[in-house]
């Protein structure tokens with residue numbers, strides 16, 4: 113009698129276990145289905161926005177505020193407009209210190225940021241949700257053991273797991289001068305590309321495993337060269353700020369690649385070639 117009862121309890125327990133497993137499988141399948149559906153909807157929306165012509169008002173802003181856009185070949189212009197459509201539908205802008213957020217601000221920033229995405233498979237800066245914009249250079253607050261204190265004055269910054277912060281006067285200043293190799297939007301958004309794999313180390317996600325060895329060889333050699341030259345106070349194609357860290361080197365090199373391509377190709381051809389392979393662009397052609 114006792115053993116029959118025991119067997120029944122075991123059988124009931126087995127049924128309960130099977131039901132729990134069944135519920136778990138259903139929940140997993142449901143969640144996976146929802147994720148896949150969400151990705152498919154996003155992919156379709158992005159495809160539609162990429163193909164959608166940009167409004168004349170936004171195009172006028174690109175024309176007026178980004179001289180580099182005017183130099184792009186027609187095919188790249190169309191591509192950039194589609195990328196900006198997607199970017200502006202997904203990212204949030206917030207004004208700080210009294211900065212107004214309007215189409216002028218949004219399109220000018222998006223137009224430059226999306227130049228880094230041209231001709232490439234892209235995830236549209238996946239870790240970035242919000243862009244904070246100050247009217248001018250701002251003082252960054254820093255958390256210390258004594259609490260929050262005022263830190264350095266900044267033109268912009270890019271956080272590893274979050275936002276980009278920009279000073280509007282630096283954004284317009286950087287866009288207007290296309291020959292000085294200094295552009296705060298290129299700089300901060302190249303940090304976003306670098307940080308996409310979770311590490312701010314000057315190595316963004318490259319096309320294949322084989323690319324990393326050449327990338328490391330070329331960029332670390334040029335980084336060390338820049339450090340030596342910066343120490344001696346010598347001027348180079350790259351701004352000396354690039355000598356402060358490998359991540360800064362990649363950001364500064366990106367600025368020079370797009371704004372001083374001829375000089376870079378002439379003076380640092382190996383670096384130019386690496387960036388050309390990564391960005392799938394050859395700015396010398398439209399310089």
Ligand SMILES: [Zn+2]
Nearest residue numbers: 299303360363
């Ligand atoms: Zn930086």
